[in-house]
Amino acid sequence: MPEKLFCDFCGTEISDDAEFCTKCGTIFIDDITCFNHSDDDAKGVCAICHQAYCKRCGLRVNSIFLCNEHSNYEIYEGMARVFGTSDEQKINYLKSVLEENSLHPFLYSRKSTPLNLGGPDYLAAAHLTGDRDGNLVYEIKLLVPCSEVLQAEKIIDEIDQSTLG
Ligand SMILES: [Zn+2]
Numbered sequence: 001m002p003e004k005l006f007c008d009f010c011g012t013e014i015s016d017d018a019e020f021c022t023k024c025g026t027i028f029i030d031d032i033t034c035f036n037h038s039d040d041d042a043k044g045v046c047a048i049c050h051q052a053y054c055k056r057c058g059l060r061v062n063s064i065f066l067c068n069e070h071s072n073y074e075i076y077e078g079m080a081r082v083f084g085t086s087d088e089q090k091i092n093y094l095k096s097v098l099e100e101n102s103l104h105p106f107l108y109s110r111k112s113t114p115l116n117l118g119g120p121d122y123l124a125a126a127h128l129t130g131d132r133d134g135n136l137v138y139e140i141k142l143l144v145p146c147s148e149v150l151q152a153e154k155i156i157d158e159i160d161q162s163t164l165g
């Protein structure tokens with residue numbers, strides 16, 4: 001049995017031929033250059049689009065390496081927010097559709113958040129948004145693993161298109 005390998009940075013189990021960690025974007029081999037700058041060493045692989053980028057083109061957000069284009073995603077517990085609403089029915093529907101497409105969605109809200117999460121993530125998730133009547137409502141966030149973000153957004157887009165018309 002080969003020894004199990006784990007990412008130095010985030011502890012995710014990785015295969016022995018992995019070139020980078022798909023969870024946090026840490027690169028394990030040398031000689032990977034930036035997708036934009038072929039003379040610069042890559043500092044990480046974007047967890048969302050899986051391209052390698054140098055330190056000018058990407059950064060770590062909550063321990064996960066993201067390219068500049070994808071660095072605006074909110075990251076909670078290693079997962080990225082792809083949708084947010086206070087409409088519980090809608091978000092449960094979206095979650096079930098993503099599950100049917102073999103994705104791994106997770107709902108993040110004050111109600112379903114285990115108390116033991118604690119810390120800044122918990123406070124961030126509880127941030128308040130106002131609805132049309134000015135009442136304060138809690139946003140329920142639909143999270144997916146970073147590597148599923150692009151797929152999930154495509155599916156959500158298609159649902160929105162079809163419900164709109
Ligand atoms: Zn990692």
Ligand SMILES: [Zn+2]
Nearest residue numbers: 046049067070
């Ligand atoms: Zn990216």
Ligand SMILES: [Zn+2]
Nearest residue numbers: 034037054057
């Ligand atoms: Zn670059």
